Amino acid sequence: MPLSSDPDLDNIRENLLMMSSLADRNLGLAVRALTERDSALCDMVESEDSQIDALEVAIDEQVITYMALNSPVATDCRFMLVACKVSGNFERVGDEAVSIARRARQLNAEPAMAVIDTLAEMAELALEMLRDSVRAFIEGDIELTRAIKKRDKEVDRMEKRVADNMREVMEADPSKVASALKVVMITRSLERVADHAKNVAEEIFYLFEARDIRHVGAGTNQPRSPGS
Amino acid sequence: MNDSPPTTEQDPNPQEMDNAQNGEAARANASQDAASNGLTDTTTIFECKNLEFFYGDFHALHDVCMRIPEKRATAFIGPSGCGKSTLLRCFNRMNDLVPSAHVRSGNIEIHGTDIYDEQVDPTELRKRVGMVFQRYNPFPKSIYENIVYGLRIQGVRDKSRLDEAVETSLKGAALWDEVKDRLKDNAFGLSGGQQQRLCIARTIAIKPEVILMDEPCAALDPIATAKVEELIHSLKEQFTIVIVTHNMQQAARCSDFTAFFYLGKLIEHGPTKRIFTAPEKQQTEDYISGRFG
Numbered sequence: 001m002p003l004s005s006d007p008d009l010d011n012i013r014e015n016l017l018m019m020s021s022l023a024d025r026n027l028g029l030a031v032r033a034l035t036e037r038d039s040a041l042c043d044m045v046e047s048e049d050s051q052i053d054a055l056e057v058a059i060d061e062q063v064i065t066y067m068a069l070n071s072p073v074a075t076d077c078r079f080m081l082v083a084c085k086v087s088g089n090f091e092r093v094g095d096e097a098v099s100i101a102r103r104a105r106q107l108n109a110e111p112a113m114a115v116i117d118t119l120a121e122m123a124e125l126a127l128e129m130l131r132d133s134v135r136a137f138i139e140g141d142i143e144l145t146r147a148i149k150k151r152d153k154e155v156d157r158m159e160k161r162v163a164d165n166m167r168e169v170m171e172a173d174p175s176k177v178a179s180a181l182k183v184v185m186i187t188r189s190l191e192r193v194a195d196h197a198k199n200v201a202e203e204i205f206y207l208f209e210a211r212d213i214r215h216v217g218a219g220t221n222q223p224r225s226p227g228s
Numbered sequence: 229m230n231d232s233p234p235t236t237e238q239d240p241n242p243q244e245m246d247n248a249q250n251g252e253a254a255r256a257n258a259s260q261d262a263a264s265n266g267l268t269d270t271t272t273i274f275e276c277k278n279l280e281f282f283y284g285d286f287h288a289l290h291d292v293c294m295r296i297p298e299k300r301a302t303a304f305i306g307p308s309g310c311g312k313s314t315l316l317r318c319f320n321r322m323n324d325l326v327p328s329a330h331v332r333s334g335n336i337e338i339h340g341t342d343i344y345d346e347q348v349d350p351t352e353l354r355k356r357v358g359m360v361f362q363r364y365n366p367f368p369k370s371i372y373e374n375i376v377y378g379l380r381i382q383g384v385r386d387k388s389r390l391d392e393a394v395e396t397s398l399k400g401a402a403l404w405d406e407v408k409d410r411l412k413d414n415a416f417g418l419s420g421g422q423q424q425r426l427c428i429a430r431t432i433a434i435k436p437e438v439i440l441m442d443e444p445c446a447a448l449d450p451i452a453t454a455k456v457e458e459l460i461h462s463l464k465e466q467f468t469i470v471i472v473t474h475n476m477q478q479a480a481r482c483s484d485f486t487a488f489f490y491l492g493k494l495i496e497h498g499p500t501k502r503i504f505t506a507p508e509k510q511q512t513e514d515y516i517s518g519r520f521g
Contacts, residue, residue, distance in 0.1 A: 001507075001510065001513050004517060004519065070518070071476070071477055072517065073476065073480070073504045073505070073516045073517060074504060074505060074506065074507055074513050074516060074517060075513060075517070076517050077504075077505065078505070078506075210505065210506030
């Protein structure tokens with residue numbers, strides 16, 4: 001079913017899109033801080049995270065108000081649940097951007113590492129997943145949500161590859177343990193961003209299809225609220 | 229979703245079908261209705277087969293095919309004039325009292341017996357299929373006499389049996405504790421919610437199989453409404469409930485199954501949880517979301 005057109009629901013949608021846009025931008029800035037060794041960008045990411053947090057609180061407030069005043073059902077009711085969960089995921093993406101920015105600032109004070117190019121590649125993949133999950137929300141594109149789920153595995157593989165690479169670096173040169181661990185933590189943040197994008201995709205699928213694809217293969221969906 | 233609603237589009241012109249064809253189509257539709265709407269594990273009490281109902285020339289119900297499960301609560305929802313109350317009143321032939329109202333084709337069966345058969349006595353039918361109305365309508369008599377009225381008409385004279393029926397019915401309607409010390413008081417002295425529960429007690433005193441409720445809470449405040457809704461929950465253990473309501477939350481709270489009607493057609497019928505979380509039809513979604521009606 002298409003989403004309803006209602007001024008209050010439109011406001012929630014707009015805030016969600018604003019959140020996704022800020023989370024996307026902050027993650028991009030954090031990665032640029034790393035690849036361009038520009039610590040000034042790290043400050044920007046940290047200071048602007050509060051905007052994302054404020055939007056999460058605002059969306060929760062809008063949802064609870066809408067539910068109290070309108071007793072939504074069907075698609076509108078699912079949208080209430082999905083809005084809260086999706087905003088939570090965007091907020092966590094913002095947190096991961098801050099985490100990456102803080103580690104980037106520390107890494108920028110040390111000699112450059114070749115692995116940063118791989119991190120940039122991984123970040124691009126995670127960002128694409130995030131953008132596609134938002135596009136799926138805007139366009140109601142169910143097939144796109146299924147595709148996002150599959151791409152999450154590619155990010156997992158990249159994380160493992162970087163972790164293996166860093167293990168070798170640490171074994172070869174113990175003086176690089178601290179830097180290598182920061183790189184590993186950044187890959188973990190990027191992997192979590194991909195997980196959040198996947199979570200958003202699953203919620204968008206539920207919103208439009210009223211079926212749950214969490215924790216199961218996309219072909220064996222179950223109703224989240226059994227209908228009988 | 230794997231179920232499809234029992235809409236009427238499959239039989240574009242049932243009036244031109246002969247009886248055999250009509251019966252076959254009805255069985256097919258009813259079977260589809262049961263399979264598709266979570267009714268397969270329930271016992272059917274009412275079955276509508278291609279019901280076409282008219283008020284004079286006005287076509288009020290179009291080819292309605294559906295099953296009402298026994299000892300469950302089924303809610304009829306839809307905008308005013310959609311035919312939900314008309315169908316409700318068909319179940320105990322209350323529409324017989326309306327001049328020009330008539331079934332043009334199709335029928336309704338109760339446990340397999342056509343309720344519009346010539347052999348069926350409407351009065352006897354109404355003993356099996358009781359009704360509670362929007363506006364509570366106790367008789368201008370005592371609480372006690374309201375309850376035993378139907379039994380007295382049936383010829384029951386035994387005082388102990390009448391007393392027992394009063395207590396059982398009032399307890400069944402969750403009213404006993406509030407009125408047990410003033411059974412001889414006039415029923416009009418009760419609050420609106422109590423009067424409505426008294427009407428429900430009066431209905432269950434004659435032990436019907438089905439209780440039809442036509443917007444039973446429309447004239448009640450929220451607390452009285454909550455009591456009647458609790459009552460519906462407990463009554464469906466013993467009776468089949470069919471309730472017409474304009475209150476979406478009431479339908480969602482009280483019923484096991486919901487049927488949505490629009491312009492005299494049954495649009496969608498299924499488990500209430502599904503109808504209110506993931507309806508199949510856009511018209512249903514628009515209506516329950518308050519987009520029209």
